[in-house]
Amino acid sequence: MERRSIIMSRNWSQRTKALFMWRLLLILALLLSFVPPLAVGADEPVVENIILLIGDGMGAGTRTAARYYYVGPDGQLAWEDFEWAGVTLTYSEDALITDSAAAGTAIATGHKTANGVISMNADGTVSYTTILEEALARGKATGLVATSQIQHATPAVFYAHVPSRRQYNDIAAQMVDSGVNVFFGGGETYMLPETVTGTYGPGSRTDGRNLIEEMVALGYAYADNAADFAALDTETTDYALGLFGYKGMERPFTPSLAEMTEKAINILDNDPDGFFLMVEGSQIDWANHGNDADNSIGDTVGFNEAVEVAEAFLAEHPNTLIIVTADHETGGVAVETMDDPAQDGPYTTPEGDEFGVDFTSTHHTANDVVTLATGPWSHLLAGTYHLTHIFDVMHQAL
Template sequence: MQFKFKLYIQIILTILVGIEVHAKSIEKPKSIILFIGDGMGVSQVTAAIMNNVGSNFMRFTNGGLVLTSSSSSWITDSAASATAWSTGVKTYNKAIGVDDDKNDLKLLVDYASEKGMSTGLIATSSITHATPAAFVASVDLRKKEFEIALQMSESEIDLIIGGGLKFFLPKVDKGERRDGRNLLNEMKSKNFTVVYDMEDLMSLDREKTEKVIALLSYKAFNKRENPSLKLADMTKVAIEILDKNEKGFFLMVEGSQIDWEAHDNDYKEMLFQLEDFNEALGVALDYAETKKELLILVTADHETGGLTLLQGRDKSREFNEKWSTHGHSGSSVPLLAAGAGSELFGGVMEIDELGRRIISLIKNR
């Protein structure tokens, strides 16, 4: 009897020690950067790597596949996908931060700020566009961008970099708001530094700047017209401003226009957008090598264009790209992870499960 009792105790101790060792082997991240390549399926990533504009994708050590369907359709849109990451809940296409019954959901930026983390959003579209919007706003339709701008200006967000100036200014100040509110003046009074061009963004004193909104174009960025609008530079400034917080930060960086070029079935322009995205990945990965407590995730909201890479004319070294749609497809998208806690992001999962995994890292700290 006594022998059996000892054996039980020994087994229990072994299990507990095992759990402890396992828990210790996965380092929890202090900060998280979530990169979204809008419309970036497996073929888009493959095309970037093979055309020598995607080398940083090869630096990720963990990952899996994400199934992207929404609650209303097997083919999702950016709004439903972004809501799934931000809340851990699947919702209908076009919904921003609300559930199927249009009830407001708790958003990722709220979870993060409750824990004292700093938060930031970067996009190459208007910052009120679906993907960034779902992290800070709750509206029943994604097109309500004036309302999204208002909620964004009143949210807990610390850093905003993107386009979409027109949604923040009233008509008298050359914007398009009809309620007469100048949201940028309102944000200034809440300690925000307001920036209108890349030069001023790059010369910000990162030690002294706590909150910043940089609206660098009237609508979405036009990178061809303004090549200084580099996602990599924006990512670098953002990390240096946000990383002053001892409690860590959450930053979302979106390459918004990979999707738009894929909608146009424009392979060359899509690669141009992927190159910009890849350089931003490089900045974060380099930073993670010096700061071990940083987790970097890369994924997409859906694939766009139904891109297939077929045998090219030069059999040894090129693809013949074929598009099957001008819309989104239902192909699963890649999930790549590097840095602290990246082991927690392996396997095949639904998109809302990915959201819940990110939120649980923020909640359980």
């Protein structure tokens, strides 16, 4: 019977074949019409604010170590109860193992690029529009918070466009005309001429420009210590520059990542059109590069506190999309039984159980990371996708 059916199909007329194909296409179209679209429904709340929190170098092992230490194996870090989660791929345009410049560019612009490039194409000839720049164009306030220098790769990709992440002085110069409302982090040296010594050390600029003075002249309130930071009036401040380190901030971070996040939100929330804020736990990555589990865990706990600040804001402002992700994994971190003197530890859970932390690398790895999200449009971040998809969702949500 099967053979007869095959022979009969060879004898179909062209008209019969065409009619069959037309009917098949109609059936497929009807079936596809029942597949829910990726886009949100008409009743989905409007997104007024986006808070993007990036744990640089924070992979599964880092999260597990921080969770075990801070809340125990049955507990959750602040973002681990978000409704939607996705496995996130991190490779760059030219390498299986990304760096923060290429990974950050993917998140900020939706484009893959070569390692080392800041929000441009791989050969540095075309600039890509960033999600922060899109937010500015829509009249929203914008802010960047980091524990690294604010000119470092991840914060830089949101406001700067340079062929090399090492062009710190050029990146700093682009802060002046960026229109960004809030910059909090380290990096004082790149803002000052080499003839001037600032609070944290000598400047490194060879063009004679004092970018701090230029930004103050533009209306930025400036703070370079905890007292001045605390004195910033969030009700009357629209633009703020806070530099709390020569390059990266020194531990213990003063102000803390959570304090900077809260201050930034309170300033940005003055804008009736909403805001975009990126917060980076920058030195999780640096600790993992150094196979330093103490600071890796400590910085991840500090990052957790910043996420808690964002969650508290969401509770009062439901039209806020919060996304927590990592740009890549660093160190090949593993949580293990404490049975090797080469391991870091022992660390103890709140219940008194011991564990060790081991590293397989001092570099970035290709390990996938996890993105978690809550708030309107967050369901679009479920599944498996590249870092570029995070931009796609933010772009749609704006």
